[in-house]
Amino acid sequence: MTTSTNEYPTKAYGAADTSGHIAPMDITRRGLRDDDVLIDISHCGICHSDLHTARNDWGRTSYPVVPGHEIVGTVAALGNGVTRHKIGDRVAIGCMVDACMQCSHCEQGLEQYCKQGMVGTYGGTDRHDGSKTHGGYSTRIACRDEFVLKVPEALSSEHAAPLLCAGITTYSPLRTWKIGPGSKVAVAGLGGLGHMGVKFAVAMGAEVTVLSRSEDKRADAEALGAHDFLLTTDKPSMKAKSGTFDMVLNTIPVRHDVTPYLHLLRIDGVQVLVGMIDMMPEMHSGLLLGRKVLTGSGIGGLAETQEMLDLCAKKNIVPEIEMIPMQDVNTAYERMEASDVKYRFVIDIGNSDF
Incomplete structure (x- = not known):
């Protein structure tokens, strides 16, 4: 060369x-x-x-x-x-x-x-x-x-x-786990990654819920196209949604307990960590015995990233x-x-x- x-x-x-x-x-x-x-x-x-x-x-x-x-x-x-x-x-x-x-x-x-x-x-x-x-x-x-x-x-x-x-980091796991019409997706955190996760999941035809500790984020979630909003500090509401979601796309960028989000998953549901790059707090492994998946995802490959750019242009995302x-x-x-x-x-x- x-x-x-x-x-x-x-x-x-x-x-x-x-x-x-x-x-x-x-x-x-x-x-x-x-x-x-x-x-x-x-x-x-x-x-x-x-x-x-x-x-x-x-x-x-x-x-x-x-x-x-x-x-x-x-x-x-x-x-x-x-x-x-x-x-x-x-x-x-x-x-x-x-x-x-x-x-x-x-x-x-x-x-x-x-x-x-x-x-x-x-x-x-x-x-x-x-x-x-x-x-x-x-x-x-x-x-x-x-x-x-x-x-x-x-x-x-x-x-x-x-x-x-921010785009490909949220697009890639949604595509990998084949999110589409009929899927129920919860997006944890509404920042740079989270807001793109909401837009992509909605565009893919999923029913999207935003999870947040702040009631102030409710209006923003609705404006971005989310179908529902769940205040994570509201324990009765969180319990009522137990076993509901196919995916929790976790975009929270700081160290935090992932256990409450595992409870929200249905059997074979997946929580994908894309925001937290840190040591994870202890969690009880018994939660995973309910066939719930806890995993992480990085960015996407070259072809997938080009695919995302083309989709964003086509659908104005x-x-x-x-x-x-x-x-x-x-x-x-x-x-x-x-x-x-x-x-x-x-x-x-x-x-x-x-």
């Missing part, structure tokens, strides 16, 4: 230490390999993972780090072997930029579960030169062409961005967003922690100070 010697100096924002403060920095994007695409970034969504990585909450951040894995932009240059894209195309990158593409998981279109480990869009290690990957809080990015997705014409760039993580310039990202982090956003921040790279 040949590599162009023309590296690309790039303006970015990132964190230099565990304070997690995001500030301007200069990085260099690699010269293009034969299968690379260079993208001028126009928009980048903000994910809770960005904040956790910037602050080293998971104990594995290597600084400096440039977050951002909900990336949309236009093709600026191509490696010599690229035929899937052309200059000027509107494209997107999600949470991964490479994988082995040869293992049994990759061959099934499950690149996110690559046996050799998929390469994260930021904080990952490049498979070829060992360099560290940097994300979308920047003006451009180079990426292997198979991992560059096409943005349908009917999707705006700003609305497409959050679909690359888009996230609720608030646009900000790059220089306001630290305030956005604070507001995100306080659940003060409905429901996803998107950075307008083109109108930001670099």
Whole structure:
């Protein structure tokens, strides 16, 4: 594989230490390999993972780090072997930029579960030169062409961005467990992931209930298309719904007790964790003897993510967003922690100070 010697100096924002403060920095994007695409970034969504990585909450951040894995932009240059894209195309990158593409998981279109480990869009290690990957809080990015997705014409760039993580993270389990007409789905948590879970489940024809500790979320749930709302602090109401749901899509991003949600499942029902990346509190295994499934799900593979983007364009399924310039990202982090956003921040790279 040949590599162009023309590296690309790039303006970015990132964190230099565990304070997690995001500030301007200069990085260099690699010269293009034969299968690379260079993208001028126009928009980048903000994910809770960005904040956790910037602050080293998971104990594995290597600084400096440039977050951002909900990336949309236009093709600026191509490696010599690229035929899937052309200059000027509107494209997107999600949470991964490479994988082995040869293992049994990759061959099934499950690149996110690559046996050799998929390469994260930021904080990952490049498979070829060992360099560290940097994300979308920047003006451009180079990426292997198979991992560059096409943005349908009917999707705006700003609305497409959050679909690359919040969208596919909720779409994938709903599709995997074949949610459709007649299914009963409960969505726990109504944030960036949860609101997309509601929209997708409704679009798939399911009867959707939002689970929340806050009565204030009832009107929002209805506005998003949910058919019912269940206050989880209302024990009689929770008990009345015992054994009701085919799926609980659990998008709650902090450590919490999953037991009450298992009670809500029917036989062979599944609770899928997509938000909590933490040690799980103890639970009584007797609950699982009722043939209830507790599992987790990551993002989707490349084909599934493209399928989701195409579906969103066809059915006008888009996230609720608030646009900000790059220089306001630290305030956005604070507001995100306080659940003060409905429901996803998107950075307008083109109108930001670099």
